[in-house]
Amino acid sequence: MRRYWTIICLFFMAGAQGQHRDVSLERMQEVYEEVKTPFKYGLVIAPDSGRLADCPSVFKQGKSWYMTYIVFDGRGYETWLAKSSDLLQWTNLGRLLSFSDSTGSEWDVHQKAGYIALQDPKWGGSYKLNKFNGKYWMSYIGGKERGYETGVLSIGMANTSRDITKPHEWQRLPAPVLKAADADVRWWENKKLYKSSVIWDEKKTPVTRL
Template sequence: MNNNSNDSVKNVASRISVEQAEEWSEKFRNWHYYPEHVIPAVPEIEGVENVHMTDVPTVFQLPDDPLYYMSFLGYDGRGYQSFIADSEDLVNWRNIRLAMSYGPEGEFDFGGRVIGAYQYEDYDLKAPRILKKRDGLYYSLYLAFPRQGGYELPPGSQGIAASSDGIAWERVKEDPILSVFDEKCGNWEKDCIFLPWLVEHDGRFYNFYNAAKGKFEQMGLATSQDLYQWNRYTGNPILSNGEDGSFHEVFCSDAKVFWDEDHWSMFFFGVGRGGAHIMMAYSRDLEHWTIDPEPLYKSGGHPAGLDSQYAHKISIVWNPSNETFYMYYNAVGEKGRGIGLLTSKPL
């Protein structure tokens, strides 16, 4: 049997049916609402003014530290900066401080930096979100924009940052790791590259990222041996837009990938049917994915109107003390763009 035939057999064996995807999604349905944003659209940040939108929550933990940490972006009219808050109970977040600010003028990250694609010690869905050190440093991939003066001014790209304490982050590679100017940039991603998500598996790094051509966003994959040099997967995009009228007909964006018993589960958001919705896809090999066409959670569900416009960009963590999933998400609605919380059990 030739190599192409071997690949075909592997692809068939790794395929997951839509029916199986729907079955795996059942445990992620029926969420309970926290009544307010846990990080409001206008948070109080000492020494920082004018932040009036918050977005992209990502929860992490530090070794031998009982606190939980959450990074998120704050938009101040110029662009993006990354902030970090801490919590003892996963509900009350405090002590917000600047984690990574604007890059130097004229460089690819001058318009802002959004950390959150961390290297974790363990990518199991229920594992603690503890950051892993390599050569004495923690690492995160980050979203970057080149210009200031607006929200998501293209063309976005991605960089790599490191930190000695998990709080203050600095760029560690002069050039972007993924850019629309790369020789192998695909036609589907030629207009703007957006958020990364990092997975380490079997000695290899996987970068799941969404990117745009025109008004459409799809999901791509790049791989690396060292975090610094990345190769795009030849089968990109790995998640494509759905049919007209589907919940992901315009966007498949912002992957969050975890190992779940015997398969990989991807939380992402789809845009379609007039909203942004939290959705799921599943894989056995990190390359071939099956989308559950029915969202886990549709925008407009929150009784206080927090997500009447959008529900997207999640971060999920398991709390073993009460055996509950806490799912943070960007809830955009009647109280602005802030960080909301859904839980798998009532708190």
């Protein structure tokens, strides 16, 4: 699926820069045949009764696979970690971003929905997470209101220099890095901000703003 979405993204980038490139039906069929997923195995992560799981992010470390995913329990989102040797049988390990036990003054006290950042984007590659400034990184949706995606939702960044295969609280920046109230937001992001994906463009490819 990753290569398919890469082609779609490149198509829109080319359009934004005034370039037009046709992709043949034969090439699109080749991509589909490579990335299609005909086998369905059902639920691999099932939280306790009263909780819901969503938004898995899978990466590889050593010989094992790891998944970050978010859990909703009625109060808000937390981010958890699971481990697998075959991508089918998963063991829950613990939390990475938890609710804050405070008076609620923090901007993300009740919502911390995380998504891994800087993963090797190569199709069939290592699927490892890369470090920046000696740390692993994760973007996340944060908010201070209780409930299902209520109130102001912004995007924050968290990082860790510790073992990413062990559950522990990642360190969060004190303020969000992107907000719906920012001066340069577009119409589709001026209410709430949701899931984000952070990739490392080491070539610093120029992109024309849409």
